[in-house]
Amino acid sequence: MDMTAEHEIHLLHDKLQAWFRAEIAADALADLMEHFCADFSMVGISGRRLDRAAVQALFVGGHGARPGLRIAIEAVQAVEAPSPLAMLRYREGHAVGVGETAWRESLAVLRQEGGHWRWLALHEVPVA
Template sequence: MKGGTPHGASADHTRREVEAEVVRHHQVIERWLSGSAGKEEFDRFAEAHAVEFTLTTADGATLDRARVLKEVEGLHGSAPGLRIAIQQVRLVASEGPLLAVAYQEWQPAATRQSTVLLRRRGTALLWLHLHETWLRPSP
């Protein structure tokens, strides 16, 4: 590794791993908001967020883990048929157990550019911080 980013086969594996995690995470959100996910799936989603998780929303508010999870939990079934597409996933940096990942989240009414800081814990990736920026705001 040079300059905090992996190279070669290790880099390819790490890139695939973080892309799979970002996509998986948003598939759970998609199923939860559309009403097709059960409580056990939400519980696994919650466990993917570190205790110290924070979200800086596209509108500039900073929310802690408890507030994010409470708000998401309350939105179960609020968006039937919702589709979320994740594009342009890019591993920005990797240093020890920390990985910085940028990606775009496309929904019918809004598009966000996001950067997430993940922490490796065994074979799992924990979400530490997520920062969203509007590319195309919701109406």
């Protein structure tokens, strides 16, 4: 059964929240990385471009590093894109514990591969 690209946005962020909280074991890294295309890249809020290997290294170093992390996804909006691509804009909020939520605007490009949505590109900017 194929899921929607929007569902993939929520699914991956749920897994990332669990990863950074160490609610899933470190051996779940391979499952987490299955969500990303081999040629994935992203530009995070720091403005640095990261390829798939750099993102994997970030995950390895971040397992359990943010106990209490809460990730919220809202205002998901599809942007027209040719098949097998999907582009989605969304707001992503991060907070730890009862701390203030830091919001970012994100644009994700996903590609359907073998019946699954995988992340191809992500661009994030902080909300002013």
